Amino acid sequence: MPLLTGEAAVSAQLYREHVNPQWARLLDVLQMNVRYQRCVGAELFSDDGRRFLDFLSGYCVHNTGHNHPYLVEALQRELEKSGPAMVQSHVADLAGELAARLIAQAGGRLGKAFFCSSGSEGVEAAIKFSRAHTGRNGLLYARGAFHGLTCGALSLMDRPFWRKAFGPLLPGTESVPFGDSIALEEKLRTREIAAFIVEPVQSEAGVRLPPRGYLQGAQAACRKYGTLFVLDEVQTGLHRTGGFLAAHDYGLDPDMVVLAKALSGGLIPAAAVLLSDAIYDSVYGSLERAIVHTSTFSENGLAMRAGLATLDVLEHEHLGERANSMGVYLRERLREALSGYEMVKEIRGKGLLNGIEFAPPSTLRLRVFFEVFAKIHSAMFGQVLVMRLFRDEGILTQICGNNFMVLKAAPPLTIEERHIDSFVRSITRVVDLMHTSGSFWTEAIGLARRTVKI
Ligand SMILES: Cc1ncc(COP(=O)(O)O)c(C=O)c1O
Incomplete structure (x- = not known):
């Protein structure tokens, strides 16, 4: 492997000193640096x-794809406008536009969008919204799931490697085998579960496809016992599995959907939780609660523009x-x-x-x-x-x-x-x-x- 020279060598060394030297070493050993x-x-x-x-x-x-010219141009134009990227005391019109398009494409009972910057942050929001809406604390997830590495999202993942050394996580979380409708219904029957959070296709568990009818059955069982049916579409969403959402491929009508990753166009971090109006009302139902769950970068102009331009490219192409x-x-x-x-x-x-x-x-x-x-x-x-x-x-x-x-x-x-x-x-x-x-x-x-x- 050729040695880095000049500025590149300096930056690489700075990374080793100040960011994550173990990661750089691992890439070296694997000859992927x-x-x-x-x-x-x-x-x-x-x-x-x-x-x-x-x-x-x-x-x-x-x-x-990387650096799609349409996206690059849309972001350049947004920057040149010198608009209100993050004033924080205004109604962010681009967030309105993006929400409307996401909701129109997602369909079903999804009527509102909460924006954030990563998949984990979206899962955190979905956890809080589920608890607020149902008044229950229990959270159910599927074995082998990957939902993110912040404490709440990590509480919905069972592999010890990710959890070890990070102390106690959220109480009230339990897993069921992916694809096992009987085990799921047994847990739901307790009526203590706020949400069943599941990836329609389990990506990191090994690209595991749901058994035929499993997700529709899970959704019906959730409705029967007053549990919210929440899809983590951080990987599957935005046409990765064909439909705009994998929910569409499987004929589902979830209560919430978490989107992230591709919404960014690969350029500006952007994520969204799509939720029903009823859930929105439970969380934000008064003036006093207007910003009870939010995040500084939530509706920032460049992220919203990246999302809008991404939807354009997905559609046009x-x-x-x-x-x-x-x-x-x-x-x-x-x-x-x-x-x-x-x-x-x-x-x-x-x-x-x-x-x-x-x-x-x-x-x-x-x-x-x-x-x-x-x-x-x-x-x-x-x-x-x-x-x-x-x-x-x-x-x-x-x-x-x-x-x-x-x-x-x-x-x-x-x-x-x-x-x-x-x-x-x-x-x-x-x-x-x-x-x-x-x-x-x-x-x-x-x-x-x-x-x-x-
Ligand atoms: C299905 C799924 N959910 C959530 C996350 C967490 O997303 P982020 O890394 O943006 O926090 C990931 C990350 O890979 C994921 O694959």
């Missing part, structure tokens, strides 16, 4: 002359239809290419939120290697795959945060067939090496050992 110079659409160009295809999309931030057709194409090509390999267990997904699940090998020779790996660290197998795809093939991907055997394939919705073909050829080469080459495993085991030592 690249300095990106230009990011356009689904392509990333580094200052050492390499080009990468982005199949991660910043964890579903870049639905419209028919990116929902594109997510569906390209998703089908991607899964078909992957299945054709990978189905013969014993370690490839399943290829699944919806729209352009896709996962390739790997399984421990049964062939003795491969099993020996795999078990050495698993003993070093459970995440290492997937991480080596990610590293190989990046270093040798110029493809950026990641494994799922709560399921290390699933590689996520979630490119920008603007992705082209030729990019998908290139991704499929690359992953096939890496998977083939994994099944045929001893040196693939010896290099990988060496890397795993070095990683756990630092």
